[in-house]
Amino acid sequence: MQYRTETKRVKGLGTAKHGFGHWWMQRLSAVLMIPLGIWFVVSLMTMESLSPDALMQWLHNPIPALLMALWTITVVYHASLGLQVIIEDYVHGKAMALTLLTLIKFAMFAMVVATFFSLFKLVS
Amino acid sequence: MNTSNRPLSPHIQVYKMPLSAKLSIFHRLTGLGLSFGAVVLVFWLFSLAYLSETAVALHAFFSSGFGKVILIAFTFAFFYHFCNGIRHLFWDVGKGFELEQVNRSGVIVIIVALVLTAITWVVGG
Numbered sequence: 001m002q003y004r005t006e007t008k009r010v011k012g013l014g015t016a017k018h019g020f021g022h023w024w025m026q027r028l029s030a031v032l033m034i035p036l037g038i039w040f041v042v043s044l045m046t047m048e049s050l051s052p053d054a055l056m057q058w059l060h061n062p063i064p065a066l067l068m069a070l071w072t073i074t075v076v077y078h079a080s081l082g083l084q085v086i087i088e089d090y091v092h093g094k095a096m097a098l099t100l101l102t103l104i105k106f107a108m109f110a111m112v113v114a115t116f117f118s119l120f121k122l123v124s
Numbered sequence: 125m126n127t128s129n130r131p132l133s134p135h136i137q138v139y140k141m142p143l144s145a146k147l148s149i150f151h152r153l154t155g156l157g158l159s160f161g162a163v164v165l166v167f168w169l170f171s172l173a174y175l176s177e178t179a180v181a182l183h184a185f186f187s188s189g190f191g192k193v194i195l196i197a198f199t200f201a202f203f204y205h206f207c208n209g210i211r212h213l214f215w216d217v218g219k220g221f222e223l224e225q226v227n228r229s230g231v232i233v234i235i236v237a238l239v240l241t242a243i244t245w246v247v248g249g
Binding site: 027030031033034037041044045046050051052055056059068072075076079082083086107111114115117118119121122 | 172
């Protein structure tokens, strides 16, 4: 007797079992980066100066600091998802692919932490 | 039966890739480049917070001619990936799949990316 619905049966199938989540998060982060990316570019191009002093003063305000945190973390996350696909497509050695995928995850975590640490200091 | 000598299709050495295939590869290449840009972005924020001398050096480098060329390349890579990404999002909801539409949106993406890059540097440069 079949208790699972057709949808349940279809969901999560495929060799990796969880490909949809990756695909969906790549799209979600992409959509989030449309307004954030415009904000980032327009902010930088309209600033009088991009000297460290001017940038520190700018990121001392909570709203720019918050948006910068959101933007940077979304970028890093989206990049790690994209790099994962590139590695899965072109790196055929299993050990090599696994090593690279792990390094990218570690790098992503390190960059997220570095972003928070930096912006906390700049905003406070 | 030996099948290894059969011609591949498309034969890569003589196959003229359609525009959409070239743009697809370029989307990946710019994505790869922008990933390095993400590292620079985080390092830049980190230097502003903790490494003031490095922040000054970074500002000096990116204000130089060579630094600006790199930034302009990054700006174009960003806008290309941005516009082509939106093109992909339209495909994801099932719009713009006709061959004619795909070719037209491909050309539009290149033009808009170039125009936005130019605007960014004319207004902000």
